Amino acid sequence: MNRVTTLFGTRYPIVQAGMVWASGWRLASAVSNAGGLGLIGAGSMYPDVLREHIRKCKAATDAPYGVNIPLLYPDIDKHIDIVLAERVPIVFTSAGNPKTWTGMLKEKGVTVVHVVSSALFARKAEQAGCDAVVAEGFEAGGHNGREETTTLVLVPEVCASVSIPVIAAGGIATGRGMLAAMVLGASGVQMGSRFVASEEASSHIAFKNAVLAAKEGDTFLTMKQLTPVRLLVNAFYKAVRAAEARGANPEELQALLGNGRAKKGMFEGDLDEGELEIGQVSALLHEILPAGDIVRRVWKEFQEALQNPTDFT
Template sequence: MQNRITQLFSIKYPLIQAGMVWNSGWRLASTVSNSGGLGLIGAGSMYPEVLREHIQKCKKATNKPFGVNVPMLYPEIEKIMDIIIEEGVKIVFTSAGNPKTWTPFLKEKGIKVVHVVSSVKFALKAQEAGVDAVVAEGFEAGGHNGREETTTFTLIPMVKEKITIPLIAAGGIANGRGMLAAMVLGADGVQIGSRFVASEESSAHIKFKHKVVETEDGGTRLTLKELAPVRLIKNKFFNQVQELYTQNPSVSQLKNLLGRGRAKKGMFEGDLDDGELEIGQISGLIHEIKPAAVIVEEIIAEYEKVKKSL
């Protein structure tokens, strides 16, 4: 299954495991890389030295390519980038910020750079900044999201029409059929997050994993757009946010309700009532916690089977 993405990253399958906060540690990343995809460590929920530890453990667990996802709003991003250089990481996915800020620095160090976007406008800016590829993420995706609410099905062909660099589709993809659909729309590869949350190697709390499996169609919603749009499972905290919206709240009131550490409380510590439970709409299609290697195998097998049957 060789194409521009497999060649860019020297991987077997054009399948990237998203670097999700509180979910994507070295165990998950190394397992996906060993299975033929590209595993990503999610730096957004790690102190610099914790990230260093995860990178070092990942290097010991796999001799395959892997990368690090870095949200550029991270408060200690200079330290994070220094560690990435020091540890010899060769692939970096950036998000939540201007790609011009770090792309030239990383490229000078021989690192392949991919930027996550939610619109054609930002895809063009990323290409102009010199990134090697873009991840175009639709409104269906879990976690932090674009304000435009453009769905993956419409975003991918629109971005494809405008850029020349490799394109990775994300948002609402959890199986081989979804992967094939994204490729038909013009993607060179896919980035999958939610499906890997419910994997044995995910660093998420087991209670959160089971909650993802239980979540059905309509069980998530995008909210908190005034701060940073985030897709959440509907729980006690989500209901408190919706109740506050009936009062036409200020940004400061929303920040006060959100507080600090909500995502860690929900996804990493397993507080299903008061924590942020970030997951994509595709959670309604996730019915079982499985080993990450099995997830990759099943996605690729279904992709090939459906492609052959068409």
């Protein structure tokens, strides 16, 4: 038992991130059944769809699970109402001000965790009443921090700044990566990209295979004028990069992004014109595995690395 497993009631201090278009009830329940904390990603779901996924997740696992809610999306109040009505025990919030909903969620008995990209925002999350924070480094995919602080630097900064548990994220996909984060002071890890390359992830197989094919340097942080995201290089990314290079303003970038670009890429498998959000650690991923096997493998690797931290044979 550690601070994260005690807080969530899980067997392992391993959290599956609530990635848009990847984290449905199948993935969340599989991770939770394996001893980690599975999260349903509400960011790509209409309210009625979120309710359906929560109910199916509850039917598929008796273990703790949660919902990730990006605060920048519309219908947040409806998502919050559904989370409360369905008695979701744990909520992760991101991409917004934690003060907006944390107090009300806590009053209803919900455990609240907020994702941060700086020590400053970690302190604000603690002041807002959050039970823990996810310190997500620059290496991560999806919504990212403008500060471009790496996990190696961010985690100890955040750990020194707050008294609540810190969960490390960004660039972690192995047991050795998990051990490194724990040595830096984290009480657990959150992994996104590793679980995109899982059998239960709802993302398109073409996107999963593109993730496996990614090499070092194939992802870049972009759209910092809007909400920063790390993307695989494709035609859409090149168009964004060209627009930024010529000084496009946020309105022009938003028009280029349009509606449904992430769905087109990650859920429908359009590898040219879709938005392909993934972390730098994709370069270390080489196979699609069942989510439960991922949890068990990472924990086994962690235990082995703990016993032999410098043994690379």
